[in-house]
Amino acid sequence: MSQVKHVAIYGKGGIGKSCTASNIAAVCAEKGRRVLMVGCDPKSDSTITLVGKRIPTMMDLIRAGGEIAEEDVVFEGYGGVKCIEVGGPEPGVGCAGRGIIVAIEFLRKVSKVLDEIDLTLYDVPGDIVCGGFSAPIRKGLVTQAYIITSGEYMPIYAANNICRGLKRLNTPLAGVICNSREASGEREIVEKFARELGSEMVAYIPKEPIVQKCERKGISVIEGAPESEIAAIYRKLAEHVMGNSVPRHPTPIDDDRLRELSLI
Secondary structure (H helix, E strand, O other), X not given: OOOOEEEEEEEOOOOOHHHHHHHHHXXXXXXXXXXEEEEOOOOOOOOHHHHOOOXXXXXXXXXXXXXOOHHHHOEEOHHHOEEEEOOOOOOOOOOHHHHHHHHHHHHHHHOOHHHOOOEEEEEEEOOOOOHHHHHHHHOOOOOEEEXXXXXXXXXXXXXXXXXXXXXXXXXXXXXXXXXXXXOOOHHHHHHHHHHHHOOOEEEEEOOOHHHHHHHHHOOOHHHHOOOOHHHHHHXXXXXXXXXXXXXXXXXOOOHHHHHHHHOO
């Protein structure tokens, strides 16, 4: 068996991490990879378009107590993708990032799924780079990262902040993904931003109504519109994730330069 890849997909909330990650997972499964999708967002919506419904979160089940079996927390989605949702801490208590560690350690006790996969994808919120952000990396659960942004200032600001965290943790960046919001000069802005980080823009995902249509149906674009142009883009991106990319440690840029880039 090839070495397991542990990939985190970071980005500002609402930037399209879950949609992108689930489509990558669907493509990789179609290609014969044994994929585990780990939803780390407290909204617990990362796996909906793979499973077709919202699944119970591990943190909720753990807090509820009682006996928990593998089938209570691991669900099979499109193409055989194994799906779990970590969930979040109780409001005002704890840290979502540290909850990932608790959930994974618990998962090891009730399931062998972590020993039966080739690729683990973590869908991780990145608005706030707190101590919990570092927990999955420090525990060796994540070995490389992709960052999703658009050409707008705040998503790029969040992406740059994530890179500060990755640099401090000595974690390589495999690439920057632009999920378009049709901002002026968007492609050029994100391409320049990625280059100045010492990385590259590995995908430009245009804003297409078919994506929202598939999400409303609870399916991925790969399942719902497999011949579409947008599906082809997700397939190419998945090839990058599965391939022998050369991740590089990012060099975050200062705030003044970041503002200049956004004014293109």
